[in-house]
Amino acid sequence: MNITQDKIDNLNSVLTVKINPDDYKERVEKAIKTQAKKAQLPGFRKGMVPASHIKKMYGKNILVDEINNILNDTLNNYITENKLEVLGQPLPKIDDSKEFNWDFTDEFEFIYELGLAPEFNLDFSSKDKITYYKVKVDEETLASRITNLRKSYGKMSNPDVSADEDVLYADLKQLSADGSVFEEGISNTASIRLDQVTDDKIKKSLVGLKKDDVVELDLQKAFDGNATIIAKLLNISEEDAQDLKSKFQVTVKNINRLEEGDLNQEFFDKLFGADVVKTEEEFRNKIREELESMMVQNADQKLQADMLKFGLDKVTMNLPDEFLKRWLKATNEKLSDEELAQGYDDFARNLRWTLIENRIIKDNKLEIKYDQVFETAKKRLDAQFRMYSPQPLSEEQLGQYTAQFLQDKENANRIFEEVKAQHVFDYLKSVITLDTKEIEYNKFLELK
Template identity: 70%
Template sequence: MNITQEKIDDLNAVVKIKIAPEDYTAKVDNSIKEQAKKANLPGFRKGMVPAAHIKKMYGKSILVEAINTLLSETLNNYLTENKVEILGQPLPVLDNGKDFKWDNTDEFEFDYELGLAPAVDIDITSKNKFTEYQVKADEETLASRIKNIRRSYGKMTNPEVSADDDVLYADLAQLSPDGSVFEGGIAHTGSIRLDQVEDKKILKTLIGLKKDDVVELDLQQAFNNNETIIAKLLGIEEEEGKDLKSKFQVTVKNVNRLEEADLNQEFFDKIFGEGVVTDEAGFTAKITEEVEGMFKQDADRKLQNDMYINILDSVNIVLPDAFLKKWLKATNEKLTDEELAEGYEDFAKNLKWTLIENKLIKDNNIEIKYEDVFATAKSRLDAQFRMYSPTPMPEDQLAQYTATFLQEKDNANRIFEEVKALKVFDYIKTVATLEQKDIAYNKFIEMK
């Protein structure tokens, strides 16, 4: 066995592996004997098939399998032992001019292209400056959140006349261009949420309606061409809702209103537990804390994105682009040239950031422990469960769900990468200069 590496340049190389008969003959013979013991062929008792017969029938396929296994083991061991850092996977050179007989006497030579990982030179210091925003709840955002919570615990009423934020339960009938009801057209009974109507002029025509009132409605204009809302309202597919141009006759069957819950002790206890909040000021303070807690996640994401962009732009990393494009095509058979051209830039950015992450982790001895992965997965699952029920899941049950969740390789890898990213960002925060700045939420979202 002989394996050599020829460097084409700093980012590309070719590995040549030469295999002589003495490297594979014993493996092939052993495989043939094993097959003979297991073979069940007509004319022979099970386990009594002569090895020569197995070799005649299956010798070539056994040889191919043995060579492939030997190649894989040899190449992986070589890269590991020589600490060759590569991107993607080695690609076999298919047109190297070699032609083999596959008769157990061949001397094989296989060539593999390598995309070499570039050296990464990065040093985060206090000279790296970032703004860490402390997002505060502005009056409008806070009022909207309080209103939604009160309505969530409120009761449904049926006022005589519609007002802002009411829901019109109505019959909708598709109209012909002349304004008459289109025979055989779309007819459906649905709920029109006035808080979803974006056109202000149309919204005015829907306020002040009562049962049995009839109005004409341009759905595309009313909902700003939102096919999802339109399709749900009419009970049709979104694709059909996207192309719908007709106006509709709306006949009001009922006006529904969700009244806000009273700010009393019963309401406070339902949300926060008995006696935790006792007055409106305490209620507002709790909601402010909750809202600003959610804003902190947004602020953290912005800080991470600012770090990502700044550091990525400041580090000069050159990739073996031609190799990587070839590798992407080889490992994604359905990937078109157009898709590759459109998506390669984002792929390259993510790969460069991964190289930066790995360098920072290695140079600064950043540890990623299983308990960190478990705690993060547990937190994510807890948040998902709370979307369906405000009552927290028992700790032992949540832990069991988490353990089961992490048994799936894809889940474990995804959470590991998330923890890895968070660990790197946390490290950057400890060495870079963070300038804290208070900002109202409505101003913060304008920055996105």
């Protein structure tokens, strides 16, 4: 067997693999004998089928399989032994002029294209500066959070006249083009949340309504085409909601208003436990602390995104783009040329960052341990369970769920990549100079 590499340029190579009968004869004969021992054919006892009979019936298929096995082993060994950092997988070059007889005496020649990872330098240092935002709670955000909490523990009332944050419990009936009720059309009784209405003019028309008032409503315009909201209101599918053009007659049956809970000791104790907070000032400070703690995560996410962009701009590298496009098409049969053209830049960007991450991990000997992956997965699962149940799982139960979760290869790979990204993020934070800047949350949201 002979394998040679022809380097086209720094990013592309061609491997030629030549296989002669001496390379595959012994493996094929062994595979035929193994098949003969397992075969169950009419007229023969199990394990007593002659190897020559198996060779005659299935020999070519076995030969093809063994040649493919030899090719895979040869390519993998060559890439490993020569320390080639390839992108994607070797891509076979189809030569229609070559035809094999598959008669156990053929000499085979296979040609593969390789896309090679680029050479690049990393020189992150303290000379590099990135802004790190320390997010402070502005009064508007604080007031909104307090209002939501007070409503969560408030009481429902039924006012005579609707206001802009009320809920209208109403009958909805589909209208014909002439404005009359479409007798066989869609009808439902549902709650219309006025705080979800995005059109100011329509919202204004829904304020000041009383029980039994009737109005005409354009749902698509009222909710800015939000199919999820419209489907829920009418009890139809989101697909049908998306295509819906009709207006609806709305008859108010009741008006619901959630009154804010009083800022008293009972309210404080429900939120934080007995006597943890005793005054309105302590309550406001506590909410501010909790919000700012949450905003640290927002600031870290912003920093991580900024570091990624900074790294991609700083590190210059080229990719074997044409090879990668052919490889993507070869491994994704349903991928159209249009989809490839639209999505390739994002694919290439992610690939470049992956190469940078891998180099940082390798050069700095950053070790990713299983217990780090396990603990990260456990935190993610714990957060999910808490969304559906206020009662947390025991450590033992959570550990069992985590172990089961990580048995799925896709889950394990996703969490591994998350831990790897965090290692790289922590490393860059320790190397690059962070220019800390305070900013209010409402201004932070305006940043891109």
